[in-house]
Amino acid sequence: xxxxxxxxxxxxxxxxxxxxxxxxxxxxxxxxxxxxxxxxxxxxxxxxxxxxxxxxxxxxxxxxxxxxxxxxxxxxxxxxxxxxxxxxxxxxxxxxxxxxxxxxxxxxxxxxxxxxxxxxxxxxxxxxxxxxxxxxxxxxxxxxxxxxxxxxxxxxxxxxxxxxxxxxxxxxxxxxxxxxxxxxxxxxxxxxxxxxxxxxxxxxxxxxxxxxxxxxxxxxxxxxxxxxxxxx
Amino acid sequence: xxxxxxxxxxxxxxxxxxxxxxxxxxxxxxxxxxxxxxxxxxxxxxxxxxxxxxxxxxxxxxxxxxxxxxxxxxxxxxxxxxxxxxxxxxxxxxxxxxxxxxxxxxxxxxxxxxxxxxxxxxxxxxxxxxxxxxxxxxxxxxxxxxxxxxxxxxxxxxxxxxxxxxxxxxxxxxxxxxxxxxxxxxxxxxxxxxxxxxxxxxxxxxxxxxxxxxxxxxxxxxxxxxxxxxxx
DNA sequence: TGTACATCAGTGAACGCGCGTTCACTGATGTAC
DNA sequence: TGTACATCAGTGAACGCGCGTTCACTGATGTAC
Numbered sequence: 001x002x003x004x005x006x007x008x009x010x011x012x013x014x015x016x017x018x019x020x021x022x023x024x025x026x027x028x029x030x031x032x033x034x035x036x037x038x039x040x041x042x043x044x045x046x047x048x049x050x051x052x053x054x055x056x057x058x059x060x061x062x063x064x065x066x067x068x069x070x071x072x073x074x075x076x077x078x079x080x081x082x083x084x085x086x087x088x089x090x091x092x093x094x095x096x097x098x099x100x101x102x103x104x105x106x107x108x109x110x111x112x113x114x115x116x117x118x119x120x121x122x123x124x125x126x127x128x129x130x131x132x133x134x135x136x137x138x139x140x141x142x143x144x145x146x147x148x149x150x151x152x153x154x155x156x157x158x159x160x161x162x163x164x165x166x167x168x169x170x171x172x173x174x175x176x177x178x179x180x181x182x183x184x185x186x187x188x189x190x191x192x193x194x195x196x197x198x199x200x201x202x203x204x205x206x207x208x209x210x211x212x213x214x215x216x217x218x219x220x221x222x223x224x225x226x227x228x229x230x231x232x
Numbered sequence: 233x234x235x236x237x238x239x240x241x242x243x244x245x246x247x248x249x250x251x252x253x254x255x256x257x258x259x260x261x262x263x264x265x266x267x268x269x270x271x272x273x274x275x276x277x278x279x280x281x282x283x284x285x286x287x288x289x290x291x292x293x294x295x296x297x298x299x300x301x302x303x304x305x306x307x308x309x310x311x312x313x314x315x316x317x318x319x320x321x322x323x324x325x326x327x328x329x330x331x332x333x334x335x336x337x338x339x340x341x342x343x344x345x346x347x348x349x350x351x352x353x354x355x356x357x358x359x360x361x362x363x364x365x366x367x368x369x370x371x372x373x374x375x376x377x378x379x380x381x382x383x384x385x386x387x388x389x390x391x392x393x394x395x396x397x398x399x400x401x402x403x404x405x406x407x408x409x410x411x412x413x414x415x416x417x418x419x420x421x422x423x424x425x426x427x428x429x430x431x432x433x434x435x436x437x438x439x440x441x442x443x444x445x446x447x448x449x450x451x452x453x454x455x456x457x458x459x460x461x462x463x464x
Numbered sequence: 465t466g467t468a469c470a471t472c473a474g475t476g477a478a479c480g481c482g483c484g485t486t487c488a489c490t491g492a493t494g495t496a497c
Numbered sequence: 498t499g500t501a502c503a504t505c506a507g508t509g510a511a512c513g514c515g516c517g518t519t520c521a522c523t524g525a526t527g528t529a530c
Contacts, residue, residue, distance in 0.1 A: 243471095243472075247472095247473085281473095282474065282476065284475070284477095285475075288472080288473055288474070289473095
């Protein structure tokens with residue numbers, strides 16, 4: 001909100017820096033114990049400051065949690081977008097696979113941040129409006145791929161949608177890509193659901209003893225989903 | 233472990249009853265706050281007993297948690313098996329849809345118990361061996377449907393499995409249904425993954441604003457999965 | 465059937481802990497004239 | 498450029514809370530003879 005010509009005061013710069021340090025310390029704690037164990041006092045301790053000082057930066061524990069959630073959404077969207085952008089534009093399947101794989105890789109190396117956004121909701125915490133836009137970045141990325149692929153022709157096995165589903169998907173398409181048929185939008189939502197479901201199954205231990213090569217299993221699933229979307 | 237001829241003493245009967253009451257109270261707390269807030273002291277308070285008395289029944293908080301997890305697995309498996317059993321044997325698609333729908337219905341009305349078993353793992357808690365068998369009941373049920381359906385012929389779009397995936401699926405099939413092709417086993421694992429992924433997406437709020445008729449959307453997804461499995 | 469002893473369930477006090485948040489304060493930084 | 502005042506960051510003590518777990522105990526229930 002500060003104009004770029006007005007140089008920020010030393011105070012403002014230090015404030016931003018400490019805000020970042022607090023979030024980094026909180027993230028470190030998160031990665032060791034999970035979100036339930038995240039405590040303002042522990043963060044303060046790690047930074048060597050009085051616990052009350054943290055309140056100059058975040059008014060409550062929930063506010064800090066919200067900041068971490070927003071950051072996590074942004075971070076995972078960032079890696080997905082970059083991975084997708086590095087694939088030749090006409091290779092729609094490759095773009096989908098690259099984005100999906102990037103999400104999984106990020107999730108594996110940021111387990112608890114992943115849980116924060118895609119795991120069970122933190123009890124007593126209501127996601128504020130600020131998390132909506134960052135949360136939409138990856139779905140939007142996937143829609144973008146589908147739109148361009150649809151332009152060059154897609155072939156998927158159609159299945160008629162029940163009326164209420166059709167109208168939900170119609171409304172979604174209206175927002176994102178009016179030219180896409182409802183059926184395809186439904187497939188996209190399913191693919192997105194499965195993508196996250198597959199990562200959660202792996203991270204939450206439901207495949208222990210059944211799958212040994214997780215990256216290969218994940219990639220295979222994404223290929224099957226690409227088939228379902230009719231990606232060349 | 234008591235022989236049925238030896239009538240259980242009054243003490244033993246009361247013990248079982250109180251054990252059940254403790255679990256019920258714990259479940260009630262769970263449904264209000266989630267697993268992180270589950271406390272032995274609060275359970276004791278609700279039952280009007282000293283907090284130390286609970287230790288006669290569960291040696292630690294984790295032991296109580298384990299009991300709840302096992303109970304939850306058993307409960308959801310129970311409803312799935314019953315729903316599946318009530319469908320005509322030759323209607324394989326109907327059996328799959330019935331089982332899947334039963335799982336979703338249970339999850340919706342037992343939100344926090346569902347989270348306990350399919351949400352983010354409770355930090356610092358390692359699932360003991362006792363949870364393995366109950367956790368396998370639903371997957372086994374699904375395999376059973378696929379086996380019988382395979383007997384009458386299944387048609388699904390095959391996709392060759394990468395070597396590591398093929399060997400994982402081979403090993404799984406060996407355990408459960410040696411006659412099933414690896415490719416179909418892979419589809420089954422995917423269907424199970426998507427089933428849980430879809431419920432989690434709904435319950436964890438990732439479809440808020442996109443889907444309004446959740447039961448219809450869920451059922452549609454299960455139909456598409458049935459197509460993918462080649463169920464008639 | 466009665467008695468002596470062992471087992472068990474439940475009590476209440478206590479230990480030691482960490483938490484979120486508030487408050488009055490000090491001293492440093494920034495701003496307006 | 499210097500001064501007076503307002504803003505801000507950080508401190509340390511405190512409030513009130515709930516937690517898991519242990520321990521020595523009492524009294525009731527069950528068991529062996």
